[in-house]
Amino acid sequence: MAEQMTVSWRGRSYDVVRQGAGESGEPGAVWQVLQDGALVTSFPADDGDGAAEVRAKVTGWLEGTESRPEADVGRR
DSSP, X not given: OOSEEEEEETTEEEEEEEEOHHHXXXXXXXXXXXXXXXXXXXXXXXXXXXXXXHHHHHHHHHHHTTTSOHHHHTOO
């Protein structure tokens, strides 16, 4: 299981970090997606998440929000 990785998408790099329930303030573990140290989004972490699954979730979210204004979804 991955705990941290970098995802590159359309020329930008995003750090993805797994945070436990107590660390994130969420009721369960989450994956936090950061760009230049700023939180962009987060989503629930599953115990069996591997690097490929996490990368697919992150890029899926980025693609799904691509048409929204960058400030609206946290991308810069």
